[in-house]
Amino acid sequence: MRTNYLLKLAVIPVCFFLLWSCSKDGDPDVLPEVEESKSLLSVSLAPNYFPDDPDVEYSGAVYLTNEEGEVISSGELKNASTTELQEVYDLTTQKLNLSFVKKIVHPGGTSFRISTYTDVDPYEFSFENPLVKAWLDKATVQILNTGSRLEHFIYNYPSYSGNTSENEATFDIRLRQDPDHLFFTVKKETEDFRRYFLKKNVSPGAEISVDFQDLPPITRDLTIDLPENNSFSAFIGGAESTAPNNFYAGIAEVRARDGRSSHTFAIPEDLFENYKLRMILERDQKQYTLDEKTNSIKESYGFPEWDLQSSSAGTEYSFTSTTPADYYKAVFHYVPSDQPYDIVWTVTGRKTNEMNFSLPELQEFIAEDIPNFSLEELSLKSGALIRLEGISNYKDFIMAQEDNFSSEKETITKSENLISKF
Secondary structure (H helix, E strand, C coil): CHHHHHHHHHHHHHHHHHHHHHHHCCCCCCCCCCCCCCEEEEEEECCCCCCCCCCCEEEEEEEEECCCCCEEEEEEECCCCEEEEEECCCCCCCCCEEEEEEEEEECCEEEEEEEEECCCCCCEEEECCCCCCCCCCEEEEEEECCCCCEEEECCCCCCEEEEECCCEEEEEEECCCCCEEEEEEEEECCCCCEEEEEEEEECCCCEEEEEHHHCCECCCEEEEECCCCCEEEEEEEEECCCCCCCCCEEEEEEEECCCCCEEEEECCCCCCCEEEEEEEEEECCEEEEEEEEECCCCCECCCCCCCCEEEEECCEEEEECCCCCCEEEEEEEECCCCCCEEEEEEEEEECCCEEEEECCCCHHHHHCCCCCCCHHHCEEEEEEEEEEECCCCHHHHHHHHHCCCCHHHHHCCEEEEEEEEC
């Protein structure tokens, strides 16, 4: 036994010498196999992301697909869990697209909301907020001694109900958070100015009474010049620096389709430190949307010179544009008139001069609820170019799109969006 053992030891240096000699003579080295590393993309959901609703059933999934639309990895989205998608790929040669699929089964039928993001890196997403906000109870505001019925403007709250008479007005307003700030404006027929109500740190269930004459008047009018157009709408909100998160009180809203060249807004003087403006202008079958957060409101707005063209072949689409922008967006709809189904599918990606994409092949997942569904039944409704200020990377932009209540949305200081209606 000992002789055999020594013989084996003697063979080892001989074998090593032979291998070294072969390599030295020019033959390639024999390299050990290296296990390919996998890139990891993960999605984590809050415990209450999908609401527990006896009348509505929520579910979701996430998919990685290649440029041809083929599914290469998928996972189910569940409350209080992390879904991991692992795939071997080289970011320099292969692009992967990420799709969030949310299915809502409600008394009226089944709805799909699908978001596809092209050319994603292996990000880690964490959604801490619910998909649908669970709003709080209401607070009641009673305005006494009105002298006549009041025209009122209450905006940016989940819901409200109002009842006005010749002597008083009562408003039940559902709160967004605890505590919340309440702000709204009213106008009396016999006065040519508006008054406002503002109460801070209101808790659910609160009952507040105020005399009409104690409501401060709004003495500042701001006239905004507009380009002549067929359709215009705007919302202006205001906030204090110490206000609760996401609080922008509705100051004014207007919807006009008469081609007017200006509009006058009543804005409280020195009451708010920050403003949020959403303005929508339409011209030549194109819709231009401006979202802006600023400490002042400009007195003139106009149309930008943006271009966006589209073409398609089957489920492959191409957008072309030379306009400087950060992202593009395409919105598809499927709403059959005779069935209780609907699909809204949004594809978003980084903007280049030529943007090409294929719809991911998710029809098998959808066909479980919509029999015989095919991707060709989706119709392209609109395309958009998006220019942002305040969000600098793709991951944060995706988070802002997918999380309705994320603080990422609050970092957007300006967003210009040109939508072409196809």
